[in-house]
Amino acid sequence: MEKLIEITVGGLLEQMAGRYPEHECVLYTDRPFRKTYSEFNSICNSVAKSFMKMGIKKGDHVAMWATNVPEWLITLFATAKIGAVLVTVNTNYKIFELEYLLTQSDSSTLVLIDGFKDSNYVQILNELCPELKDSKPGEFKSEKLPFLKNVISISENKYPGMFSWSELMDMGREVPDEELFAISSTLDCHDVINMQYTSGTTGFPKGVMLTHYNIVNNGKCIGDCMHLTYEDSICIPVPFFHCFGLVLAIMACVTHGTTMVPLEYYQPLKVMQTIQNEKCTAVYGVPTMFIAILEHPEFNNFDYSSLRTGIMSGSPCPVKVMEVVVDKMNMKDITIPYGQTEASPVCTQTRIGDSLERRVATVGRALPFIECKIVDPETGKDLPDGVPGEFVTRGYNVMKGYYKMPEATAQAIDSEGWLHTGDLAVRDEHGYFKITGRIKDMIIRGGENIYPKEIEEFLYTLPEVKDVQVIGVPSKAYGEEIMACVILKEGCSLTEEDVKNTVKSHMARHKTPKYVAFVDSFPMTASGKIQKYKMREEAVAKLGLQDDANIETA
Numbered sequence: 001m002e003k004l005i006e007i008t009v010g011g012l013l014e015q016m017a018g019r020y021p022e023h024e025c026v027l028y029t030d031r032p033f034r035k036t037y038s039e040f041n042s043i044c045n046s047v048a049k050s051f052m053k054m055g056i057k058k059g060d061h062v063a064m065w066a067t068n069v070p071e072w073l074i075t076l077f078a079t080a081k082i083g084a085v086l087v088t089v090n091t092n093y094k095i096f097e098l099e100y101l102l103t104q105s106d107s108s109t110l111v112l113i114d115g116f117k118d119s120n121y122v123q124i125l126n127e128l129c130p131e132l133k134d135s136k137p138g139e140f141k142s143e144k145l146p147f148l149k150n151v152i153s154i155s156e157n158k159y160p161g162m163f164s165w166s167e168l169m170d171m172g173r174e175v176p177d178e179e180l181f182a183i184s185s186t187l188d189c190h191d192v193i194n195m196q197y198t199s200g201t202t203g204f205p206k207g208v209m210l211t212h213y214n215i216v217n218n219g220k221c222i223g224d225c226m227h228l229t230y231e232d233s234i235c236i237p238v239p240f241f242h243c244f245g246l247v248l249a250i251m252a253c254v255t256h257g258t259t260m261v262p263l264e265y266y267q268p269l270k271v272m273q274t275i276q277n278e279k280c281t282a283v284y285g286v287p288t289m290f291i292a293i294l295e296h297p298e299f300n301n302f303d304y305s306s307l308r309t310g311i312m313s314g315s316p317c318p319v320k321v322m323e324v325v326v327d328k329m330n331m332k333d334i335t336i337p338y339g340q341t342e343a344s345p346v347c348t349q350t351r352i353g354d355s356l357e358r359r360v361a362t363v364g365r366a367l368p369f370i371e372c373k374i375v376d377p378e379t380g381k382d383l384p385d386g387v388p389g390e391f392v393t394r395g396y397n398v399m400k401g402y403y404k405m406p407e408a409t410a411q412a413i414d415s416e417g418w419l420h421t422g423d424l425a426v427r428d429e430h431g432y433f434k435i436t437g438r439i440k441d442m443i444i445r446g447g448e449n450i451y452p453k454e455i456e457e458f459l460y461t462l463p464e465v466k467d468v469q470v471i472g473v474p475s476k477a478y479g480e481e482i483m484a485c486v487i488l489k490e491g492c493s494l495t496e497e498d499v500k501n502t503v504k505s506h507m508a509r510h511k512t513p514k515y516v517a518f519v520d521s522f523p524m525t526a527s528g529k530i531q532k533y534k535m536r537e538e539a540v541a542k543l544g545l546q547d548d549a550n551i552e553t554a
Contacts, residue, residue: 001224001368004396005255008187008212010048010081016257017041020230026073026260029274033070037257040073047078049172049180054138054150054163056109058083058183061147061195063107064241065089065098067116068262071154071165072240073250075111080212081180083187087195087207088241091116091265092508095124096458097205101197102145105207105403109150114157116265118509122159125151132161189213192400196243198341204454207403214344217396219251221367223258225349226282226309226335230257234310235274235283237266243345244447248311248337249284268292272302279306283331286314286447288478290325299328309333309352314447322360338363338435340421342412344397347372347421348433362432370395374427377439380414388436391425392418441532443472443480448510450482455503455511459484462502464492469522471532473515473539476547483515483539485522494518515543 007015016025021038028034035043056062062079064086066072079086087105089098102110115121126132129142138150140161151162158164163171189212197205228234234253238244240262253260261278263270266289275283285293290312293299307330312322317336325331333352336359339345350364358364366372374389375382383389398419401409413419422439443450452470459468467487472480484499496516504512523534540546 001221004213004217004369005220006189006213007216008080008184008189008191009193009216009251010044010077010184010187011189012216012254013037013041013044013077013080016254020257023230023257024233024259025254026070026262027278028070028262028264029277030264030270031070041077044074044077044081045177045180046169046172047074048081049175049177050168050170051078051082051084051109051172052179052183053171053175054109054168056082056084056150058187058191060084060109061087061105061107062109062111063087063089063102063105065091065093065110065112065121066154067091067113067264068236068240068245069113069154069264071111073260073262076240076246076250080193082183083191083193085192085195085209088197088246090197090241090508091239092119092510094119094506094508095128096506097508098124099128099144100204102148104204105195105197106147108147109152110148111152111154113154122153122155133159135161137161137163137167187212189216194246195403196241196246196341198449198451204457205451206405206408208341209400209403210341210344211400214397214399215247215251216255217369218344218346218367219247219253220255221369222248222311222337222346222349223252223256225337225351225364225367226252226311226333227352228252228256228258228282228309230259232256232281232308233259233261233278235261235263235271235278235280237263237271237289238284238286238314239265243339243341244284244286244311244314247345248313268296269298272296272298275304275307276302281306281308282310283307283329284311284313287312287317287321288446290321290329291318294321294324294328304329304331307331309335311335311337313337314444317360319360323356326356334359336360336363338433339397340423342399342419343393343421344399347391347393347397358432362428362434364433365431366393366433367397370397372427372433374425375418377424385427385429388424388426390439391421391423391433391435393421394418443470443482445472445475445480445482445510446478450511452482455482455484455507455513458503458507459486459499462494462499464488464494466490467522469530469532469535470513471535471539473536473543474545475514481514482511483517484513485517485519485535485539487519487521515539517542 025037025040192209337346337349377390475481
């Protein structure tokens, strides 16, 4: 990649439709949706015009709450073509998190499926907004969500107060193409186009504002590291709502004319069937996904000879798992990236041709046009190779900031433009980085980033709870599990199951603590700061997790 690309997400799709009109852009194995680049671009233009007819304008926020369905992809590119900002919603969210996200993001439109696993999205939305069922589609007004006007259902069912997807598709038929192209021509690649919610160790989730320029160029560089071309096809079982799906998968594919083969959600057997039936050349996943595939009783019944490359990311990659994936799944060119949402997200990545040792022991070198260095977390001064410190990055990939949170933005990005990741790392003399720990109080469970403060804030709302601290404890299966340490108010009682069930019913399933301990106090420093590392050490000893804490990971 000789220089960075100055193009919008919609302009990119238009360009690739011109370059590879008859080449397959996206295909689903479980539904009749196989589209060439030209066909897919045409559908996205139609939906973009429908959004215009609905009154959605440049800068408006459109929230998408769905699994990896075709409409998710269409909405991504359709909103980009008119300059609307796509706000991605975690498919595991429950009512507590949805209300916060829709309120904080000022979303005017919500696109949703019926539900997923143990969450009925339609029921949750109606519980949050009882006025919806008595509203005319497009004229919805809510006291709780003053910005929300339109709700669009991706469903065969017709719901009161909501537009159906088929109604949306019809809506833009009378809008001339020229009107759409007139709007597209006014867009700037440095405009914010995507908001993804993440959070640090304090406060509630923050809306990370990413631009066309951020995600198009990051996707291009990621794909270049994998040597992607239009002859490749990627099996995508990772969620679109996460940067892994949206940038590492979708943007890496479209910048290279590569075919996307999404799964609606991860199922090991479907991944294996898809790889074999569609002769995919790459597959993505977090380590736990690959482990489940390798240990599946049907694993040896499938052909993986078409595979060449892919990405394993999301949490530390166990050395033995990487070796088996390379050997038994034929993924000789598998790569490991590192990053975070605020960095669009990838900062470093291993390259094809790197030794297996480098690919399992490091997270690679800095991507082109991105600066990465290690600094002293206390002083901010640069550290030499071989000395661990905080990983910081600077370049085109750094977010515009957190939505409506200038103080948090200033804390994350310093006056010289360096994004402080909060991760501890070390760089070797060849420029390869190894992540050694985290400054931030974050739990990574099976590739999902879990922020203790969010769970703590929720548990504080229980009348029986006096104080609570949430920590991560080691797990062989998921890397880490959640433990809630609770101090009860005098005279009050709760059981472990009470705590677990309450979290499970109000928050995403993966945020439910596996362990609950009722304690009298927390270990503290002389200055009154809670020592979470001591709590973790005590929990490891009490629960007998010493073996789990010593798993060899990259």
